[in-house]
Amino acid sequence: MTVLDALIQSRSRAAEYNRDDQVPPAVILWSDKERQWEPLMPVLRERQAHLLTLGTYDVERGPDQACGSGA
Secondary structure: OOHHHHHHHHHHHOOOOOOOOOOOOOOOOOOOOOOOOHHHHHHHHHHOOOOOEEOOOEOOOEHHHHEEOOO
């Protein structure tokens, strides 16, 4: 298993919950104040298309840049 595989598996496990006791999580927040993981986001999005990032709105790139796939 690669580090990338382990990271993806860990993120997936964060969404696990007891269906008999809880409602599913609406969102899983991954804070990265120093933006150390930012260069890895395009690679993660290739394997997890539902991964969204928050950022500053850029008129030319549209709303998908501010909160979206980071395309």
